Amino acid sequence: MPYADRHTQVAGRAVAYVDAGPREAPPLVLLHGAGFDQAELTWRLTASAMRESHRVIVPDLPGYGDSASLGGRPDLARLADWVVRFLDAVGVARADLGGVSMGGGMALWVAIHAPERVRRLVAVCPYGVMSRAPHHRLAWAALRAGALPLAYRIAAASPRAARLGLGLSYGDPHRVSRKAVEELRVTARQQVQRRSFDAFLASEMTSARLKSDLTPELHRIGAPTLLVAGRYDRLVPAVHVKRARERIPDCRYLALPTGHWPMRERPEMFQQALSRFLAG
Numbered sequence: 001m002p003y004a005d006r007h008t009q010v011a012g013r014a015v016a017y018v019d020a021g022p023r024e025a026p027p028l029v030l031l032h033g034a035g036f037d038q039a040e041l042t043w044r045l046t047a048s049a050m051r052e053s054h055r056v057i058v059p060d061l062p063g064y065g066d067s068a069s070l071g072g073r074p075d076l077a078r079l080a081d082w083v084v085r086f087l088d089a090v091g092v093a094r095a096d097l098g099g100v101s102m103g104g105g106m107a108l109w110v111a112i113h114a115p116e117r118v119r120r121l122v123a124v125c126p127y128g129v130m131s132r133a134p135h136h137r138l139a140w141a142a143l144r145a146g147a148l149p150l151a152y153r154i155a156a157a158s159p160r161a162a163r164l165g166l167g168l169s170y171g172d173p174h175r176v177s178r179k180a181v182e183e184l185r186v187t188a189r190q191q192v193q194r195r196s197f198d199a200f201l202a203s204e205m206t207s208a209r210l211k212s213d214l215t216p217e218l219h220r221i222g223a224p225t226l227l228v229a230g231r232y233d234r235l236v237p238a239v240h241v242k243r244a245r246e247r248i249p250d251c252r253y254l255a256l257p258t259g260h261w262p263m264r265e266r267p268e269m270f271q272q273a274l275s276r277f278l279a280g
Helices: 039-050 076-089 102-113 136-144 147-157 159-167 178-194 196-204 215-220 238-245 267-278
Strands: 006-010 013-020 027-031 055-059 095-100 118-124 225-230 251-256
Touching: 006 076, 013 039, 013 076, 027 039, 027 076, 027 102, 039 055, 039 178, 039 267, 076 102, 076 196, 095 102, 102 118, 102 215, 118 267, 136 147, 136 196, 147 159, 147 178, 147 196, 159 178, 178 196, 215 238, 225 238, 225 267, 238 251, 251 267
Parallel strands: 027 055, 027 095, 095 118, 118 225, 225 251
Antiparallel strands: 006 013, 013 055
């Protein structure tokens, strides 16, 4: 049975998701990242740890896992609006909302533009807190040259290459597990065909900047917020997350000794911080 074993529709398109834990418990909605990702890969360990205290809802985002894509070029605002529609579809009026990377940016956007839907906010190594990517011009050139489809094919074909690529998202590559490598290879095979991250970057990245820099709007977030950075994150350097903290009125900041994927690299540490914050 696939991990995301519940199904609904958002705007007429299929969505697969996990819904675990007591239905009367506070809802916790968790959003994964882009690229080599899906609900199980990022959130399986967290969902298992939190299901006793929360109703944990984890969707495969559009174009990932078993969820249909949005079509066209889905930018951050369009994906975040999808989150609001997904909450409607699963009957959740207000939730604790968490996300990592692209999912973290989506969570920030919802907290800014639909504040009534967010009780508490957890953004982990989030997209949307910087105007340029690290080595921006090089990343732009690689995108234009078709580096992503090549990376998908190589990771799908080679466990060693998949481990090496996954290690770039970790602070300590020795923490990459065999299971994580195999899960990433499955996702890579899907993305060879689906190219969901390519579509996102095509809508969000120009040669000069990233389209969705939410920094000027962060002061509008009213929900109690936890910003989590990876001290060794190469994709969203911790300095950007720490600066974002200064703009959010009710915000805690935590830097973990990890790369871009704290909930997989140091799951116990991340889960402890998440539980403490959600308990208030």
